[in-house]
Amino acid sequence: MNRSLIASIVSGLILVSLQILLFRNFAFFNIGFAFVYLLFMLSLPKETNHLGAMFLALLIGLVIDLFYQTLGIHAASLVFLMFVRPFWLSANVPRSGYEVNDLMVLGNYGLGWFMGYSLPLVFSYCCIVFFVEAGSGDLFWQTITKALVSTVITLAFIIIAQYLFYPKRR
Amino acid sequence: MGKLLSFLYRFRAFLIFVIIELFCVWLIVQNNDYQRSAFAASSSSIVGSINETAKNVSGFFRLQSVNESLAAENARLRELLSTSVNVPEDSMDTYLFQTDTTDSMMYKYLKAEVVMNGIRNVNNFFTINRGSAAGIEPGMGVINASGVVGKVRAVSENFAQCISLLNTRNPISAKHLPSSRMGTVAWEGSNPKKARLQYITTDIAIEVGDTIVTSSFNAVYPKNIMIGTVLSSSPDANNTYLNIDIALSVDFGSLSYVYAIKNNTKAEQDSLISTNPLLYE
Numbered sequence: 001m002n003r004s005l006i007a008s009i010v011s012g013l014i015l016v017s018l019q020i021l022l023f024r025n026f027a028f029f030n031i032g033f034a035f036v037y038l039l040f041m042l043s044l045p046k047e048t049n050h051l052g053a054m055f056l057a058l059l060i061g062l063v064i065d066l067f068y069q070t071l072g073i074h075a076a077s078l079v080f081l082m083f084v085r086p087f088w089l090s091a092n093v094p095r096s097g098y099e100v101n102d103l104m105v106l107g108n109y110g111l112g113w114f115m116g117y118s119l120p121l122v123f124s125y126c127c128i129v130f131f132v133e134a135g136s137g138d139l140f141w142q143t144i145t146k147a148l149v150s151t152v153i154t155l156a157f158i159i160i161a162q163y164l165f166y167p168k169r170r
Numbered sequence: 171m172g173k174l175l176s177f178l179y180r181f182r183a184f185l186i187f188v189i190i191e192l193f194c195v196w197l198i199v200q201n202n203d204y205q206r207s208a209f210a211a212s213s214s215s216i217v218g219s220i221n222e223t224a225k226n227v228s229g230f231f232r233l234q235s236v237n238e239s240l241a242a243e244n245a246r247l248r249e250l251l252s253t254s255v256n257v258p259e260d261s262m263d264t265y266l267f268q269t270d271t272t273d274s275m276m277y278k279y280l281k282a283e284v285v286m287n288g289i290r291n292v293n294n295f296f297t298i299n300r301g302s303a304a305g306i307e308p309g310m311g312v313i314n315a316s317g318v319v320g321k322v323r324a325v326s327e328n329f330a331q332c333i334s335l336l337n338t339r340n341p342i343s344a345k346h347l348p349s350s351r352m353g354t355v356a357w358e359g360s361n362p363k364k365a366r367l368q369y370i371t372t373d374i375a376i377e378v379g380d381t382i383v384t385s386s387f388n389a390v391y392p393k394n395i396m397i398g399t400v401l402s403s404s405p406d407a408n409n410t411y412l413n414i415d416i417a418l419s420v421d422f423g424s425l426s427y428v429y430a431i432k433n434n435t436k437a438e439q440d441s442l443i444s445t446n447p448l449l450y451e
Contacts, residue, residue: 069295072197083187
């Protein structure tokens, strides 16, 4: 428990500040954003309190919003992500089952499982952010492209970061 | 009652989720109220100073291009200064001078530096490092050496948050310089180098390269401030207006030093307009 908790807090602080200071300034191909801090929210153990996770999402979302100048938008999508996450986790159990208090990361459950777990969540997150930000469906194709490209780039960064910095099991 | 409570308890996660989302929606709606007073959240001092520190680091690598643009502006102003000395025909004019210069000062330029800037969203904002302490007020126009940049939206003591011209909800009253016809420049939400000039009727001859400037129909910008040049023009489906694409003169990707414009007569101008009974029936 303690190791996961400390790893979570440290990775959360590092990822949120990296997002604010570094990744906010990058837009790949002009339309792709890298929301690397999602790795922190996605990697929280399955046992994390559902309500607590949503309030944490609200807090982190608002901090991100302050720096993106989009008050409420990232918070709303991040709370949505944390609300559906437990249901998606129990619908998408890896073959070996979950272990108590394990971080939900690639090193523990494998690349295939992690892709299946994170891809729909990150994509729905990006969709909510960009459609609420656009305010209407006028720029539908542009917005959906933005969401798709951002999902791919976010996932690429998240997966590389896990290979580099997260411990492998055993 | 017990059943109701146990029902509520069972679905507490969903209820809390709905409540938090409603709170977020409330924030978004509040913040979408672009023209009136808005949350000065990102102009607050903590966020502002973090951004300024980050900008100091990244700004170091752009010093050369910033210097070049400032030197170019200096050169242009010097040239202007040398050409504007008019030789009086009547030598008596030399002895006339204004005793009170406060009346002739309609606009005052306050310099500031952009510390945070967005160009990738549909509705973009930027933050400058001067606030109410330096005399910045909501509603002031912001320009730089190349043209119109945006408008101040909310101020704190040392920072101000501004709506960029690259914001679909920030249209600007504009003028087609060769014909002096009025229109509106609005950004379309995708390309940070292009905007759309609207409400120009088809009887106007528009050439590629024509200059688009601010009109005198607003109290925010002085007239004849550059906005951009015409890229292409074609009649719309009903043949009533032209669809005119313009290339913006400001490079929003590399904003650094800007001027906020204080219009000393704005209050007077606005109060006169608001007494018009036809506008507020």
